[in-house]
Structure formats: C-alpha cells, structure tokens
Amino acid sequence: MNRTILPFKYQGSLVANPSKSYLQRAIICAVLAKENTDLLVDMPSEDVKAALGVVKELGATFQNGVLVPPAFKVRSEELVLNVGESGLLLRLMSTIGLGFAKRLILQGEGTLLKRSIVSLVYQLRAIGLQVESNNDFLPIVIEGEITKTSLSVNASDSSQFLSGLLISLSQRPFDSILNVKELSSKPYIDLTIDVLNDFGVSIRHEDYNTFYISGNQLMSPQRISVEGDWSGAANHLVGAAISGEITMKGLSISSTQADKCILEALEAFGARVEVHEQEIKVKQNEKRSFIFDATHCPDLFPPLAILACAAVGTSEIIGLHRLENKESNRQLSIVKMLNVLGVNYRIVEDSIFIEGKGKVKGGTIATYNDHRISMAGAISACIASSDIVIDNVACVSKSYPNFFNDLEELSVSV
Numbered sequence: 001m002n003r004t005i006l007p008f009k010y011q012g013s014l015v016a017n018p019s020k021s022y023l024q025r026a027i028i029c030a031v032l033a034k035e036n037t038d039l040l041v042d043m044p045s046e047d048v049k050a051a052l053g054v055v056k057e058l059g060a061t062f063q064n065g066v067l068v069p070p071a072f073k074v075r076s077e078e079l080v081l082n083v084g085e086s087g088l089l090l091r092l093m094s095t096i097g098l099g100f101a102k103r104l105i106l107q108g109e110g111t112l113l114k115r116s117i118v119s120l121v122y123q124l125r126a127i128g129l130q131v132e133s134n135n136d137f138l139p140i141v142i143e144g145e146i147t148k149t150s151l152s153v154n155a156s157d158s159s160q161f162l163s164g165l166l167i168s169l170s171q172r173p174f175d176s177i178l179n180v181k182e183l184s185s186k187p188y189i190d191l192t193i194d195v196l197n198d199f200g201v202s203i204r205h206e207d208y209n210t211f212y213i214s215g216n217q218l219m220s221p222q223r224i225s226v227e228g229d230w231s232g233a234a235n236h237l238v239g240a241a242i243s244g245e246i247t248m249k250g251l252s253i254s255s256t257q258a259d260k261c262i263l264e265a266l267e268a269f270g271a272r273v274e275v276h277e278q279e280i281k282v283k284q285n286e287k288r289s290f291i292f293d294a295t296h297c298p299d300l301f302p303p304l305a306i307l308a309c310a311a312v313g314t315s316e317i318i319g320l321h322r323l324e325n326k327e328s329n330r331q332l333s334i335v336k337m338l339n340v341l342g343v344n345y346r347i348v349e350d351s352i353f354i355e356g357k358g359k360v361k362g363g364t365i366a367t368y369n370d371h372r373i374s375m376a377g378a379i380s381a382c383i384a385s386s387d388i389v390i391d392n393v394a395c396v397s398k399s400y401p402n403f404f405n406d407l408e409e410l411s412v413s414v
Helices: 020-032 046-057 087-099 110-114 118-126 160-169 186-198 230-242 258-269 298-310 330-341 371-383 393-398 403-410
Strands: 003-005 008-010 013-015 037-039 061-063 066-068 076-082 101-107 130-133 140-143 150-154 176-181 203-206 210-213 245-249 272-275 279-283 291-293 312-318 345-348 351-357 363-365 388-390 411-413
Touching (some): 008 230, 013 403, 020 037, 020 046, 020 087, 020 160, 020 186, 046 061, 046 076, 046 087, 046 393, 076 087, 087 118, 118 140, 160 176, 160 210, 186 258, 230 279, 230 298, 258 272, 258 291, 298 312, 298 330, 298 371, 330 345, 330 351, 371 403, 393 403, 403 411
Parallel strands (some): 076 101, 150 176
Antiparallel strands (some): 003 388, 037 066, 130 140, 176 210, 272 279
C-alpha cells in the first residue's frame, strides 16, 4: 500500500519504540536460561515475532510478558527453524541452534531469501561444521558440533555471526578462545556483551581481537527492561533537525547501540541537541554540510542521506561497502531515492558525496521492501516542495510497526 505524505515539520514528544536488536538477543538468551524471564514486549516488530516463533519451536512459551524456557533441553536429531526476514536471527541461530539439534535446517522469508549467505556458509565451515545451502541462499542445513577450544573468525562482513558464537560458546562445557579479524560494527558486539551481562554471563576481550569465553555459564534471568531503539528514533531525530523540533523519551544515552552516534551527526549538521537524563531534545538550527563515517552504523545511511540533502553544501558519508546484502541493495535504493528527490551526488570509492541545497523535490520513492528506506523517504517530506509518496509502507513492520502512526502524531502541516 502506498502512502502520501504532505510537506510537514516535526513538533511534539514521543517515546521511542523498543529496540529489536536488544530484544532478539534477550529472547534467545532467555530460551537458554534455567528459569523464567520477564520480558516487556510492546507492539513487537516482525523480527521480534520471528524470534518468539523460533524459541517456541525450541520448546519455550511466551505469555503475558513471561518467557518460560523448555523444562528439558534434549538435542533432537533434526530441527527446522524459520527465522522470517531477520538476518540477525539467522546468524544467531546458525550456532546456537546446534545446541538443540544434531541437524539444523534454517529457513527464511521475503527479502532474506534473496540475500546471499556465502559469508555465513564460509564462517560455519571455518569452525568445523558441515553445511549445505541452496547455492549460497536459504535454506541452509548445518550439522556437527563446535569442538575446538581455539577458533578464528573474520567479521569484516558482519558482526552478527560473532554475536551468536559468543552466546553459544558461553554454554559449552569448556572454555574457548576466539580470535577475530577485521571486526565491523563493534557497537553491536558491545550490545551482545551487555545483554549477556544482563543474564549473568561474562565475556572478556582484548581490544576486540581476542575474546575469552568461559564455558558452562548459567543464564540467570531477571526482569528485562528493553531500551528504546536508536535506529528507528534516528529518523525522527533527523526529521526534527531539518524541520521543527522533538522531545524523545525512552532512549538510553549510555546504550551500546551503534546508532546512538546519530547525535554526533546532528551536532555536526548544526542542530540544537539537548541530552537530559530522561529525554533528548532536537531542534532545527543551522544546516551545515558534514562528514560522517557510518562504517560501524550502516543502518543510519538512509536518514543520514536525507540529513545531507537538508544541508547547504556537500556532505560526505563514508562506509558504502556496509550497504551490500541488506533488505535491499541499499546503496542502489539510496541513490534511487536521491534521484527522485532531485539531489545530485557522486560516489568515490567507499564514500557518497551528497550536494545538499536545503530542499528536495516531491515524488514517489520506491522502498524495495526495505524498512529503512521507507522511513527515511518519509522524513524527506520535511524539506520537500511537494508531496512525497512512499510505496509499500507495510515494510516498516520489520522493525518499527508504529512508525507512520507516530509520524502522523508528530506532524504539523507547513
């Protein structure tokens, strides 16, 4: 379904939607725990629903905010799990799932079926597992056990496989040393370690190069308070920076979520940013061009591109290589969006240079079923000369089901 958004400015306050990155990790840790875990899950995204579906297949139940793990963890002969469209869940379960089955079959849906898993296949084989795939696409069949006490992984493509490995190694009956090369998205590893700490599991590392994981660590559940999602909130914060103002609540300034660094970009842009204990205020002010390295926070690329459009001058966003193999070919999706908006750009090696003029044209933006393109395209209406039309708005349900309702509450016509 398409949605037409008239030019508007931001005004009002909003509680951030829950972080799916945190929730998915917490749900998986909860199924490994010995006792129940209280999880506050409000309006779950499709990725969170997929995680709850997976743990149900593992024998857990989730009702009234309480996740009850299976009473007995028996390693079955074969297990089939559907991870929906979640690349994170796929990579987490590729090793964690082997604790529940000798032969693990992982299936997916939608855009995930079109995303190559060649890197995942390589990583699994590198740690000694037997793998079959559909010509490097899902479904994937994984067999075997991780028996080595010293392992090496290359994490230049994604940190998600490493996150799953850290969780699964903490549950083995012996200690492990994990050597990591070219780690990308370090903040997401910090997030994984934080969630593990919330469950009483400790991981040590030396400058993210060598990780020391003690085995037989018991997951100690507690009441988990899920922090707000910086990824989804970044769109609203950018929208307010380019037109209007907003007060965001529910975001932790001490969070290890990668996309918290949106505040750095907003300050470089010249927005007025106030950080308080319970809320963050962003208000339109200056509109300076900026340089920002998004290598470790690639999900920020779409809203950063809109921020650059609103600047007066040429901005540089670094880290294009991280946009491959997302829900869409995100580099292509972004430049298609810039074309519709009438904004000039050029790509030089790993950077995109966007020539901002403070305003953009209206038009229809193709989302390519990518939730982050949909949200970024919507906030472009803040600086558009005419209506913005977003196709397939339903794709935001992957991470932020209530995005367009929240947007409507915060919109003031101009």
